[in-house]
Amino acid sequence: MQSTSEEHPNDAVWLGRNVVDSLPQGALAEKLAIAHRESRQLRVKLGIDPTAPDIHLGHAVVLGKLREFQDAGHRVVLIIGDYTARVGDPSGRSALRPMLSAEEIETNAATFQEQALKVLNADPGRLEVRRNSEWLDMPMTELLKLLRTTTAAQLLERDDFSKRWAAKQPISMLELVYPLLQGYDSVAIEADVEIGGTDQKFNLLLGRDIQRAYGLPEQAVLTMPILAGVDGRQKMSKSLGNQIGITDEPEEMYGRTMSIPDQVMGDYYKLVLGREPDQLLGPRDAKRELAREIVSWLHGPEAAAAAQAHFDRVVVQGDAPERIKETLFDVQNGTVHMPGVIADAFGVSRSEARRLIDQGAVALDDTALSAGEHDVASERLDGAVLRVGKRRFRRMRQASS
């Protein structure tokens, strides 16, 4: 994603790097030629559904490709699917998504847009942000015209639909119509190119059919690889909890990157950093470098170095971090009830805190509390470092009364 070179090649070979599909064949080159001939920018579309507010590295792969188009002088049209979010896209999953309230969608959309600018160039000449409620809130006659463009058989060709159909699993009408709405977005903004994950391939291609039906030139379609989550198995997704968020804290980001399985490390290098790992490095060092560069990209080099130092110290060495948050505690009868303190400090339930103590996971200044040791003398606690598990620390201070 990080373009180190000064020039930004404006050709199909460069812009087609790392894509899984560039369809139809030669379409991208043709679009670029047209743009050059007519001295205009290409309109490069990305539709995002503001169902989950935070952007993660998986999104960053697609956004990074858009950034390359911007750097080559083109215009990205970011469509916030505020209207389609009310429909729920089933892509790649077998269950229906919940419908969101208008307020949730608004909040998510704002967050998403803000975070997308960590990767995209915000220059108004290079970025246009639209809401699809601008055009999708259409009269019935318009909707029927749109529906006429496609047959049920066509839609059921889509992989996840056909699987569900075969398995006699539910497919809602809303889901079925979703690709048409997405395709209409391409009509509304006159997209030259649309980019998405490989799971979007069907929808992106259907967009071409719909554009044609409306008498417009058909968009070129680029699909990007799906980045695996930190579990290394499923796609990165917030709902699966295996994501590395673009706005995660440096230490969190570094640690989560270190937790990816070695097998997917190469993909992370290629898709996120846009290069291959250094062949001379062993897997441990290659992963350290990967983690450091990702943090560096999103938080800067100093934060990256600090995150690395923190990781080495806390996770590898098992020591307490250099800076520890303080927590105040109250005293009753000279003792402190630890489950309450732990629950308040780390957001776990008191029952869970009790279990942690009984499992020997809680220590004060490196001395583990024993099972049943739930109440501690206040003088022992004041100023001590409370450690829960391997990497949760708090410095305890008695609240002044």
Next chain:
RNA sequence: GGUGGGGUGUCCGAGUGGUUAAAGGAGUGCGGCUGUAAACCGCAUGGCUCUGCCUACGCAGGUUCGAAUCCUGCCCCCACCA
């Protein structure tokens, strides 16, 4: 319109009157091991004022000493036939 299936803990999913806070799995946490927050192994995993109490199996009632399990009504979901 008809027939059949189903709504259980964070998720998936067993359980059809009595050690059922509810099998099993996933996830998560802790511990061990490790270059790693990976893999693997072990343990734990509703809440609380904790040797007890409270809450929980779509919702509301009912039967019973006792119900997730039986009955009544309601709500919701799915498939099939047409």
